[in-house]
Amino acid sequence: MKKVLTALVVPLISAALFSGLLFTEFYRGLDSKLYDLMLRIRPGIHQDERLLIVDVDDRTITNINMYPLSRDIFADGIILMKEFNPFWAVLDIEFVDRSPAGINLDVMNRNIPEEFDRTFSDIQVNQESLFHSLLEGRFPIEEAGPIVGELSRFTLSEKDRLYEEVQKIARDNDEYLGLALSYFGNVTATVNMMDEEDPTITDELRSYTEENFPFKDKLEIDGDGYDPFSESAEIKPSIMKILSRSTTAGFPRVEIDPDGVRRRVDLIYRNKENYYGQLGFMTYWNMSGRPSMATDGRSLHLKGKEITIPLTQDGRMFIHWPKANYIESFRHLSFYDLYRHDLLMDDLFYNLKLIEQEGLLGYPYYDGDINIMDYYRELESYREQFVQAGDGTAAADYREARDYLLGEVASLLNGTGEEMILQDIEVYGLNPDLSEDQRIYVEDLKNFVPEVFSSSRNILASLQSLRSYLDETIDGSISVLGYSGTSTTDIGVNPFEEGYMNVGLYASVINTLIQRDFLRDIPIWLSAVITLIIAVLTTLIVFRLKPGPGVAAGLLMAMLSFVLPALYFYYRGTYINILPPILATVSAFLATVILNLFRESREKGFIRGAFSHYLSTDVITELIDDPSRLxxxxxxxxxxxxxxxxxxxxxxxxxxxxxxxxxxxxxxxxxxxxxxxxxxxxxxxxxxxxxxxxxxxxxxxxxxxxxxxxxxxxxxxxxxxxxxxxxxxxxxxxxxxxxxxxxxxxxxxxxxxxxxxxxxxxxxxxxxxxxxxxxxxxxxxxxxxxxxxxxxxxxxxxxxxxxxxxxxxxxxxxxxxxxxxxxxxQLSEDQLRAYEIYHQALEFFRAKKWAQAEEFFHMVTELIHNDGPSDVFIKRCKQYSHKAPPADWDGVYNLVKK
Structure with missing residues (x-):
C-alpha cells in the first residue's frame, strides 16, 4: 500500500502541473494546434448555398487598375446586384473617411455630348433660319434687330443650362454610394470597436450610431450578472452618408490567437452601456427578425428562435470554418464581373448610337414596337430616379425592362436588318449622280455596317451570358463584399489554410449560425479533473503489471487519453483540452514504468553491461527483450x-x-x-x-x-x-x-x-x-x-x-x-550531363564502335576531370582499335585482383 501511495504522488503532481500550464500562452498554443487537428478529423460543416463572397480580387484590381476602388464603382456594382434579387449584402469594407468628389462618367460620356449636340444644333437651325429669311427677303434687314436679340437671349439661356449640366459631372461619391445602399435595401455596414478614443468622430455620428445600432433592451445578462463580452474604449462607425442608408451595422474586429490563427470571434462587444454585434452576427440577427437575447456567461440564447449559441471560456464563439481553402469555401463572384457588365452595356449602346447617327436604326431595318435608343435613354433616366429615391422595389421592373430592351436589340442584330441596309447602300451607290465625297461615304458605310453589327452581336452574346450567370449567382444570395486580392494583404490564417482571405470569415460566422453546428469547449477546472482521473488510472494499472504488459497498458492509456476526447469532439463538437491528459498520462506512465524497471534492472543491467562494448544497441535491445537469442x-x-x-x-x-x-x-x-x-x-x-x-x-x-x-x-x-x-x-x-x-x-x-x-x-x-x-x-x-x-x-x-x-x-x-x-x-547539371554522355559511350563500346566510344568517353573527362571509369574505357578503346577482342567476346571481364 505504501508503494501504491508513493506512486500516486506522480499523477497528482502531473495533473496539477499540466492543467496549470493551460494558463500559459505557449502551452495554450500547443493545445490550440491539437484543436486544429481535431477540427481536421471532424466532418466538415455544410455550406449554405445562399452565402456568396463578392471578391474585389486581383482580377478586379488589375483590370480596373485602381486600389482601393472608388466608391462610385462600388455603388454601380451594388445597384447592378439589386437587379438580380439578392437578399442581403454585408460590407467588409470600413467606409470611415470621406472620399474625394468623383466624376459621373454617365453624365460626362453620354448626357453632356448629347446636350451639346442638341443645343448647338438648335442654335445652328435658328441662325440658318434667320439668314435664309433675310436672303429670301421675307422681311427687311432693318426689322431683324428684335429677332437677333431674341436669338442672343436664347443662346445665353442655353449657355447657362449647359453650364448647369457640366456641373453635374462632379459627383459626391459618398452620397452616391449611400443612395445605392438605400436602393439595395438589406445592407450591413461597419461600426468597429477601438482600443483608443478617436476625437475625429463627430457628435452627430456618435449619437446616430448609439441610437440605432446597439441591442438596447434586446440583450439580457442573466444569472449572477457575469458579463462575458469584451469592452472597447471607442466606436468607429462608417461615415453618416453610408451608415444612415444601411439596415444595420456590426464590427469587423476579430481577435487573433497568439499563434496567429483565427479560431473564435466576439459576437458582442460592449462600449459604455451599449452592446454592439459582430458584422456576421448582426446580419444573422437581423435576418432572424431581431429576437431578444439572454446570456448566462457560457451561452447566448436567442429567444423565440430556440437557438443557444455556446460561448468559449473567454466569451467568444468558435468559428466553424468550412473544411476547405478560401476558393472552395462558399460560392464566389468576382466584383469585376459586375463592372464588366456595365462596360459591355455601355459598349453595346455606343455601337447602337453610331448606327442611329447614320439613320439605320429605325424602320424598315428594325420593325419593333420601340425606338431602341429612346427606350434606353428613358430606362437610364428611370434608373437614376429610382436610385435617387432609394426605391429598390423598382429593381425587378427595371430588370424586366432591360431584358426586354436587350431582346429587341437581339432582334435588330440577328434579324435581316444588316442585310437590308447593305442592299440599300449598294443600290444607293449605283446612282451615277453621286459626288466623289458621297462615293467615299458609301464605301465607308459598306465597311462600317458589317463591322459594327458583328461587334455588337459579340458584345450582346457576352452580355446576355454574363447576365444569366449573375442571375444564377446573385438571386437570393447573402453576399459578403470585401477585398481578397493578394496585393491588399487582407489575409489571415485559419485552421485549414495559412492564406485565407479575411472576407471569408464573415461568411463563415453567418454559416455557423445558420447551420447551428456549434463547437464548444469545457472549463479548465473540468479539464483538470479529467486529467487527474486518467493519470491516476494509468498509474494504478501500470504499477500492478510487469514491465512488458505495463508498457502496453501505459501506451494504451496514453492513446485513450487522445482518442476518447477526439471521439467526443467528433460526435458532440465539444473540445476537451487534450494536451493535459496526454502529458499527465505519459508522465505518470513513464514514472511508473521506471519504478517497475528498477525492480528488474539487475538482470537486464548485467546483459547490457556484458555486451554493450561489442554489440550494437539494437542487438542488445533484442537480446534484452528475448534472451533466447543468446x-x-x-x-x-x-x-x-x-x-x-x-x-x-x-x-x-x-x-x-x-x-x-x-x-x-x-x-x-x-x-x-x-x-x-x-x-x-x-x-x-x-x-x-x-x-x-x-x-x-x-x-x-x-x-x-x-x-x-x-x-x-x-x-x-x-x-x-x-x-x-x-x-x-x-x-x-x-x-x-x-x-x-x-x-x-x-x-x-x-x-x-x-x-x-x-x-x-x-x-x-x-x-x-x-x-x-x-x-x-x-x-x-x-x-x-x-x-x-x-x-x-x-x-x-x-x-x-x-x-x-x-x-x-x-x-x-x-x-x-x-x-x-x-x-x-546534389549533383550539378554538368555531372548529370556527363553521366548521360558516359552511358552513350558505353553503348558505342559494347557495339564495338571503338572510335565513337573513345570520343564520347573523352567528352566525359572534359566535364568530370580525372574520371577513372572513362580513363579505363579509353585505354580499352585504343587497345581494341589495334586488336579487336575475340569474336565470341561476351563483354564480361575477369578480374584477377582482389
Missing amino acids: ALGGEERELTAIFTDIKGFSTISEKLTPTELVSLLNLYLTEMSDIIMEEKGTIDKYEGDAIISFFGAPLQISNHAEKACMAALKMRDAEKSLNIRLIDQNITPSPILTRIGINTGPMVVGNMGTSKKMDYTIMGSDVNLASRLEGVNKQYGTQILISGATKKQIGDAFVTRELDKVRVVGIQRPVTIYELCGFRK
Whole structure:
C-alpha cells in the first residue's frame, strides 16, 4: 500500500502541473494546434448555398487598375446586384473617411455630348433660319434687330443650362454610394470597436450610431450578472452618408490567437452601456427578425428562435470554418464581373448610337414596337430616379425592362436588318449622280455596317451570358463584399489554410449560425479533473503489471487519453483540452514504468553491461527483450552488406607512431560508424581500418539497400570535412579516401561461434561479393561500387552509372557493377550531363564502335576531370582499335585482383 501511495504522488503532481500550464500562452498554443487537428478529423460543416463572397480580387484590381476602388464603382456594382434579387449584402469594407468628389462618367460620356449636340444644333437651325429669311427677303434687314436679340437671349439661356449640366459631372461619391445602399435595401455596414478614443468622430455620428445600432433592451445578462463580452474604449462607425442608408451595422474586429490563427470571434462587444454585434452576427440577427437575447456567461440564447449559441471560456464563439481553402469555401463572384457588365452595356449602346447617327436604326431595318435608343435613354433616366429615391422595389421592373430592351436589340442584330441596309447602300451607290465625297461615304458605310453589327452581336452574346450567370449567382444570395486580392494583404490564417482571405470569415460566422453546428469547449477546472482521473488510472494499472504488459497498458492509456476526447469532439463538437491528459498520462506512465524497471534492472543491467562494448544497441535491445537469442544459430534474410577500406592506409600508418595511428583510427571509425548506425545499420566488426556492416538485421527494414547507399554517400561527404580537420590538426600526413563496396542478397545472420564466445555476424557468398566490390574500386578509379542486385532496390533519388559486367575473384557468376555517384538533387547539371554522355559511350563500346566510344568517353573527362571509369574505357578503346577482342567476346571481364 505504501508503494501504491508513493506512486500516486506522480499523477497528482502531473495533473496539477499540466492543467496549470493551460494558463500559459505557449502551452495554450500547443493545445490550440491539437484543436486544429481535431477540427481536421471532424466532418466538415455544410455550406449554405445562399452565402456568396463578392471578391474585389486581383482580377478586379488589375483590370480596373485602381486600389482601393472608388466608391462610385462600388455603388454601380451594388445597384447592378439589386437587379438580380439578392437578399442581403454585408460590407467588409470600413467606409470611415470621406472620399474625394468623383466624376459621373454617365453624365460626362453620354448626357453632356448629347446636350451639346442638341443645343448647338438648335442654335445652328435658328441662325440658318434667320439668314435664309433675310436672303429670301421675307422681311427687311432693318426689322431683324428684335429677332437677333431674341436669338442672343436664347443662346445665353442655353449657355447657362449647359453650364448647369457640366456641373453635374462632379459627383459626391459618398452620397452616391449611400443612395445605392438605400436602393439595395438589406445592407450591413461597419461600426468597429477601438482600443483608443478617436476625437475625429463627430457628435452627430456618435449619437446616430448609439441610437440605432446597439441591442438596447434586446440583450439580457442573466444569472449572477457575469458579463462575458469584451469592452472597447471607442466606436468607429462608417461615415453618416453610408451608415444612415444601411439596415444595420456590426464590427469587423476579430481577435487573433497568439499563434496567429483565427479560431473564435466576439459576437458582442460592449462600449459604455451599449452592446454592439459582430458584422456576421448582426446580419444573422437581423435576418432572424431581431429576437431578444439572454446570456448566462457560457451561452447566448436567442429567444423565440430556440437557438443557444455556446460561448468559449473567454466569451467568444468558435468559428466553424468550412473544411476547405478560401476558393472552395462558399460560392464566389468576382466584383469585376459586375463592372464588366456595365462596360459591355455601355459598349453595346455606343455601337447602337453610331448606327442611329447614320439613320439605320429605325424602320424598315428594325420593325419593333420601340425606338431602341429612346427606350434606353428613358430606362437610364428611370434608373437614376429610382436610385435617387432609394426605391429598390423598382429593381425587378427595371430588370424586366432591360431584358426586354436587350431582346429587341437581339432582334435588330440577328434579324435581316444588316442585310437590308447593305442592299440599300449598294443600290444607293449605283446612282451615277453621286459626288466623289458621297462615293467615299458609301464605301465607308459598306465597311462600317458589317463591322459594327458583328461587334455588337459579340458584345450582346457576352452580355446576355454574363447576365444569366449573375442571375444564377446573385438571386437570393447573402453576399459578403470585401477585398481578397493578394496585393491588399487582407489575409489571415485559419485552421485549414495559412492564406485565407479575411472576407471569408464573415461568411463563415453567418454559416455557423445558420447551420447551428456549434463547437464548444469545457472549463479548465473540468479539464483538470479529467486529467487527474486518467493519470491516476494509468498509474494504478501500470504499477500492478510487469514491465512488458505495463508498457502496453501505459501506451494504451496514453492513446485513450487522445482518442476518447477526439471521439467526443467528433460526435458532440465539444473540445476537451487534450494536451493535459496526454502529458499527465505519459508522465505518470513513464514514472511508473521506471519504478517497475528498477525492480528488474539487475538482470537486464548485467546483459547490457556484458555486451554493450561489442554489440550494437539494437542487438542488445533484442537480446534484452528475448534472451533466447543468446543461443547459437542464424537465419537467412535478404540483407545489404557494406565493406569499407582506406586507400593506401599502409603508407599512412608507416608515417605515424602507434599512438598517433590509434588516435587517427578512433576518430575515423567513430565518424563513419555513427553514420552507419544513424541509418539503422549494424556494425559487424572492424578489421584494422576496414568496417564491415550490414543493413536489415537485427531490425528488419524494407529499404535496407537505400539505407546502405545513403550511409555510403554520407560517409563520403563526411570524409571531406573530416580530412580538413585531420590535416589542420596534423593528425594524418595525407587525406583519407574510403573505398566502399555494397551488395544486396540472401545472407545468413545470427550468433556465430561457441557457447562461450560468439559474434553477431553475417555469412554467405553475397557477403563475399560486397567485399570483392570494395577492392574492384581500385581498378576503375571509383570510390563506391554497388551490385546490380542493390541497384534494383534503390530509387531515383540516387544517381548510378553502369561500369561493367565482371567476374570477381572467387565468384564465377558474372556481376553487373555500378558506381554510386550521388544524390540526384546534389549533383550539378554538368555531372548529370556527363553521366548521360558516359552511358552513350558505353553503348558505342559494347557495339564495338571503338572510335565513337573513345570520343564520347573523352567528352566525359572534359566535364568530370580525372574520371577513372572513362580513363579505363579509353585505354580499352585504343587497345581494341589495334586488336579487336575475340569474336565470341561476351563483354564480361575477369578480374584477377582482389
